[in-house]
Amino acid sequence: MATLADYGPEARAEVKQVREVVATLHEQLVKWNLVVWTAGNVSQRLRTADLMVIKPSGLRYEYLTPSSMVVCDLDGNVVDGSESPSSDTASHAYIYRHMPDVYGVVHTHSTYATAWAATGQNIPCGLTMMGDEFGGPVPVGPFRLIGSEAIGEGVVETLREYPKSPAVLMQNHG
Structure with a gap:
């Protein structure tokens, strides 16, 4: 090693x-x-x-x-x-590799982001500054279990669908 x-x-x-x-x-x-x-x-x-x-x-x-x-x-x-x-190391590594x-x-697990992620819905792009920063809605990725590459896979999959967004909320996670 x-x-x-x-x-x-x-x-x-x-x-x-x-x-x-x-x-x-x-x-x-x-x-x-x-x-x-x-x-x-x-x-x-x-x-x-x-x-x-x-x-x-x-x-x-x-x-x-x-x-x-x-x-x-x-x-x-x-x-x-x-x-x-x-x-979360495996998930971070997956993101970097892909x-x-x-x-x-x-x-993070900020209060508002975590609460919104529990809805399973994208945060709509309702402000021009959100459009500037995120290029559209902030997407919600799929629920995945922690401790493996699974969350990283969900992040990568979601960002492929929303290539302008620098952020992803993970459903029922944060």
């Missing part, structure tokens, strides 16, 4: 930078009430190697640091980190 030492100096330098960014973005999730307890996460794909940085599983946000972030390959195998990666132009995934 590969370790971070197996990657070149550019990738190792980028990992350091991305760990800092991903840790800071998790602080923003809490600041803006987009997550509760440990539910939700951010990951970022590297530009210099087929690696991603993601939050460790079950670690509360207030304890996250750049060094606690986990580095995985795009199959979800841990390359560097002392913690287990998020239970959408090579995507370099970041944000998974």
Whole structure:
């Protein structure tokens, strides 16, 4: 199994930078009430190697640091980190493998998005700013169980139907 030492100096330098960014973005999730307890996460794909940085599983946000972030390959195998990666790692990795132009995934459980996702209906494009940002409605993807590639598959399938949207709500999830 590969370790971070197996990657070149550019990738190792980028990992350091991305760990800092991903840790800071998790602080923003809490600041803006987009997550509760440990539910939700951010990951970022590297530009210099087929690696991603993601939050460790079950670690509360207030304890996250750049060094606690986990580095995985795009199959979800841990390359560097002392913690287990998020239970959503396989889904994030699936998205990165199937959408090579995507370099970041944000998974939240904000109150309003989660409530709307429970309806199983797209958020209609009722404001010009929504049209500008999302290119139409915010789609709702299929319900999928956590802990595998299933959510990632649902996200990719949904974004193929709504290629202008940078967001997907997952039915009965968030």
